[in-house]
Amino acid sequence: MYRTHTCGELRISHVGQKVTLSGWVQTIRNLGGMTFIALRDRYGITQLVFDENTPKNILPMLEGLGREYVVKIAGTVIERSSKNPKMSTGDIEISVSELDVLNKSEIPPFTIEDDTDGGDELRMKYRYLDLRRNPVRKNLELRHIMGQEIRKFLDGEKFIEIETPYLVNSTPEGARDFLVPSRMNPGEFYALPQSPQTLKQLLMVSGFDRYFQIVKCFRDEDLRADRQPEFTQIDCEMSFVDQDDILSIFERLAKHLFYNIKGITYNEAFPRITYEDAMKYYGSDKPDLRFGMRFYELTEKVKGKGFVVFDSVDYIGGFCAKGCSEYSRKQLDELTLFVQRPQVGAKGMVYVKYNTDGTFKSSVDKFYSPEDLKTWAEYMGAQPGDLLLILAGKESSTLSALNILRLEMGDQLGLRDKDKFAPCWVVDFPLLEWDEDEKRFFAKHHPFTSPKTEDIQYFESDPGRMHANAYDFVVNGVEIGGGSIRIFNSELQQKMFSALGISKEEAEVKFGFLLNAFRFGAPPHGGIAFGFDRFCSVLGGSESIRDFIAFPKNNSGRDVMLDTPSKIDKKQLDELYLNVLPIQKK
C-alpha cells in the first residue's frame, strides 16, 4: 500500500497515528542534526522530520535524495514545535520510520514553485512539470468543477448530453476546416467540426428538445494570441422556445456557476443591451461593464466654432474619466500617443479638465469658451475633478478607438478588478454584415440564424437592415458565448442562403441533409454555445485560455511537448493515396 493519507490531510487530531504517505520531494533542509523534507502531492504538503529518533539505516539514504524524487514514507504524526499557520498541515509533521525511494528525478529544467524561474517556452516543452505547480493545477481543478456544475445544472433542467461525431462533412461558411483523409474511401475527406451546429439542429428535428454537450471544436485559422486550433464549447440547443426562454435558462446557469465557483449571488437580472447601444455607448459589442465611462456623442454640439478637426469629421464623441482632472501634461501626452498607435488609429485626442475649482482647461481652449466646455461637461455627466477625453473621425473607427481608450482608462484607474464580474447580454444583432472586399453579405452570427419576424419583409429590399434573434453573453468585456433562434423552415432557410450568395445547388450539396430534415416537421428551436476555455479563464481571473488547457498548442499550432505536427511515413501517405507537394517557403 502506497499511502494511508494524502499530503494535504493530516491535522493535529491525527497526532500519534502511524501513517504512510507518498509524494514528491519539494524541498530538503539539512540543519545538521535534523533534516526536514517537504513532501508534496496534489492535495498539499506535509513536513517530514528526520532526527536522532530516525532509524539509523534511513539517514544515509537522505544524501541521495533530490528535488522531485518520488518517495514513500511511513512514520508517526507528531505535533510541530513551531507551527506554520499558512499550511493546512502546518500543525503537524511526520517522524519518519521507513523510507522508500519509488523513483528518482533529474534536476527539473525550472523550479516547481508558484513563482517559477521557467520561461513560457521551456514550461510548454515540459508541460508535465509545469502542471505540477499549484497555480496551474488549480486552473485545471477549477475547470473540472465548472464541468461538473454545468452538467449537474443542465441535467437538472432535463437537458440530455448527446455526443455528436467528430468525423463530419466539410462546410463552406465560417473558418477553414481541418480535414481528415479517409483511407477506406480514397480521395475523400472528413472534416473535424467547427461546431456541432447543424447536428444539434438535427437533434431538435429528432425531438430531443433539450440537448447539450461539452465538446471539442476545431478551426484551422491563423492563430492570434490566445486562440487555439482546438477548443471546447458548451453547446446547447432547445426546441419550442423563444429568445427569452433561452436567455432565462442560461442566465440561471451562469448564476449557478458564479455562485458555486465564486460564491457570488446576483439577485437582479443581468443587463440586456442592444447591439446598437453597445456600439454607441461602448464602441464594442462586448462592453466591459465593470465600470461606467459610457460614450456621449458630441457631433452636433461642437461643430461650427472654427475648430477644423471637429468641423471636418462625421463623428465626435468622448467620455468622462471620474477624478482625473489632475492628470499631468505627461499623462495626457502619453494617452494621446496611446490613441495614435496604429492599433488604435486615432489622429489625436482632445481633453477637457473640469478642475475641482470649477474652471476648465482644455486642448481646444482656443475654439471653445468655458461656457461651451461646461455644456459638454454637464451633458457628459462630469463634475468638478473629472476629465473629458474626446476623439473625432470616421464614426466606426472612432468608436473603436474610444473603446480601447476607455479600457485603458479602466486599467489606469484600477476599475477592471479580476475578482469583480459584470455579466450582460448583448441582443438584437444585425442579421447580415456587408463585406466590402467580397462585395457580399455574410451572416453576422451564422447562416441558420433567424431574422426577427418583423424584419423578414426586408429580405429582398434591404437585407442589411434586418435584425436577428441573436444574442451574446459577455462578462468583463469578454464574449463568453452566443447563440440565436434558428430558422426552422426550408423556404426561409433558402432565402437566407440566397442573401448570402449561396446558390441553391451549393446549399443542396453542403447542407442538403439539413434542408431535407426541415421538410419533415422541424420544431421551432434555438440555442447557445459558450466557450468553455474562455468561461474558465474569466472565472479564474486570467486573460489567457492557455492557462486552463492541460496541453495547449502554441501560436503556430504546435504542441512543443509532443513535437507535433510532424512528418509521417511515406507508407501512411500511400495508404491514403496522398502526395505532399514541394513546399514553397513563404
Add this chain to the structure above:
Amino acid sequence: MYRTHTCGELRISHVGQKVTLSGWVQTIRNLGGMTFIALRDRYGITQLVFDENTPKNILPMLEGLGREYVVKIAGTVIERSSKNPKMSTGDIEISVSELDVLNKSEIPPFTIEDDTDGGDELRMKYRYLDLRRNPVRKNLELRHIMGQEIRKFLDGEKFIEIETPYLVNSTPEGARDFLVPSRMNPGEFYALPQSPQTLKQLLMVSGFDRYFQIVKCFRDEDLRADRQPEFTQIDCEMSFVDQDDILSIFERLAKHLFYNIKGITYNEAFPRITYEDAMKYYGSDKPDLRFGMRFYELTEKVKGKGFVVFDSVDYIGGFCAKGCSEYSRKQLDELTLFVQRPQVGAKGMVYVKYNTDGTFKSSVDKFYSPEDLKTWAEYMGAQPGDLLLILAGKESSTLSALNILRLEMGDQLGLRDKDKFAPCWVVDFPLLEWDEDEKRFFAKHHPFTSPKTEDIQYFESDPGRMHANAYDFVVNGVEIGGGSIRIFNSELQQKMFSALGISKEEAEVKFGFLLNAFRFGAPPHGGIAFGFDRFCSVLGGSESIRDFIAFPKNNSGRDVMLDTPSKIDKKQLDELYLNVLPIQKK
C-alpha cells in the same frame, strides 16, 4: 409561449386546467363526429380530442394535418371516458380550443413507431427521423444517464476530468491513425488519438493522481461488424496504486451503475478469473458467466481406445449441457454442422447422451464402453438427463470452437438472458504475444504495461513467459474495459521496447516525450479504460453499439446522412500542399 406542459406530464389531477402543448402529430383518427390526434414529444403522448365543442374555425384545419406535422394547441384537460392504462397520460385528453400549425411535414420514408417498417439503410440516411422513435431515443437517454452517473461517482472519488488534445502525434503501435494535415506546418501531420494513453500517463507524472475523461478515440481499421472509426472511452488513470486498488474502485463504479441504471445490487465481489483459466474453462478471455458449462479436458482420459480421431490430436475437451439428453438426431446433426462451419472450424463433434434411465448413447459407442462414458460423465459433472459435447484437435483452435459451441448452447437453452448480468475480471494476462507472421513479440495489452515483478527476470531469457499486471472487465461475454499497471521507470520501459523490437532511436522519436517525463520523478501508476458505447449497449440489452450512438457510421466508415467522407475543393488541398494520387480500384 409554446407550451405550459410536456406531452408526458398531464394526469387526472390536471383535469379542468387550461394547458398549451406543442409536439408532433403521431396519429389522426377521424371517427366522423370526433377526431382524435395523438400528440407526441420526447416525454410522451397526449390525446387531443376535436368534437362538437371545438371552435368551428379549427375543424377545417384538421383536413390539412398529416403525420409528423408540428403543432401547438391550447385546450382544457378533461377526463377520458375510455381510459388507456398503458399510457402514463391515459386517464386524460385535451379538448382543444386553439390550434397552430408550426410546421408541415412530408410523409416520412418510414413509420415513426416502435416497430418501424424502415430498413437499416433508410433509417441511417434519415437518422434524424429514426431518432424520433421511442427505442432509439431511450438508448440515448440511457447513455446520458450513464455519463452523468459515471461522472458523479468518479468526482466523488476525487477523480479530476481533464481534457486531453485531439490533435496529437502519430504513434506506431496499435491500429492505424487517422491523420490531419497541418496547413500552418505544411507537409506535417497531426494524428487523432487512438486513446489518450500516453497523455494520461503524463498527467500522472504531473501529480494529478486520479484522472478521468469520457473521450472520443479514433482507429482507422477495416471495420468489422459493430466497430466504429470513432468511439467513446471512459478513460481513467491513478497514481500510487496497485492492481487491487484499481479493481476495487472500478468494481465499485460498475456496481454503482448496475444499481443506478438497472436496479441490481451485487453484494459479493465480482469473480476474478485468470487469463489461463478463462482460456482453459471457457476458451475465451471474455467468458460469458451468465451460465456454467465450463470445459473439461479429456485428453489423457480418452486416448488409447482405438478411436483414431482422439488418438491423433493434442487436445480433447468438452462440456456438459444440462437436461439435453433428449436432443434429437436432427438437433445433434445441426450442431455438428454448426461446429464444422469455417468460422468455427471443428472437424466433427462427439456427443454422449446420459439418458434419464442411466444408460448412455454416444457417437463413439464403438470405441468406449458404458463404463468409460460414465467416467467421463461423472468427471464432467453430468447427471442423468444431460448431454456431453466433445471436440478434439489442436488445443487453441479446439478451445475456440468449444467457446462458440458453448455460447450456441447457451442461446439454445435460453441461458443468455439480456436482463441478467454476469460481470467478472479477467486477470494475469500474458505480457507479450508472439506474432508468427512478423516473427516478433507484440504487447498483449500495450507497450506501457508493467510485467509482474516476479517475471521481470525473464525479459531476456524467456519473454513469452512473462505475465502482466493487466486486467479486463467482462460482462456477459463482452469485454467492456481493460487496463494495467504501467511501467514507470525509463529503464524498464526501454527493456519493453527492445522486447517489442522497437529500437532506441525509434522509441526516442515516437515516445521521447514520455521517456523524458519518466526521468523527472514518475510515480507508480495504472489505469483502465471502458468502452462507453459498449458499456451502454450491454446495460441496454443490445448487441449493437450503433444503437447507442446518435450518428453512427456504416461498415465503410461513411455517414450516409451527412454523406461524408466526400471530395473536397482543390483549393483546400492546395492550401495543405497535398495532391490526391490516381486511385486504383481494388
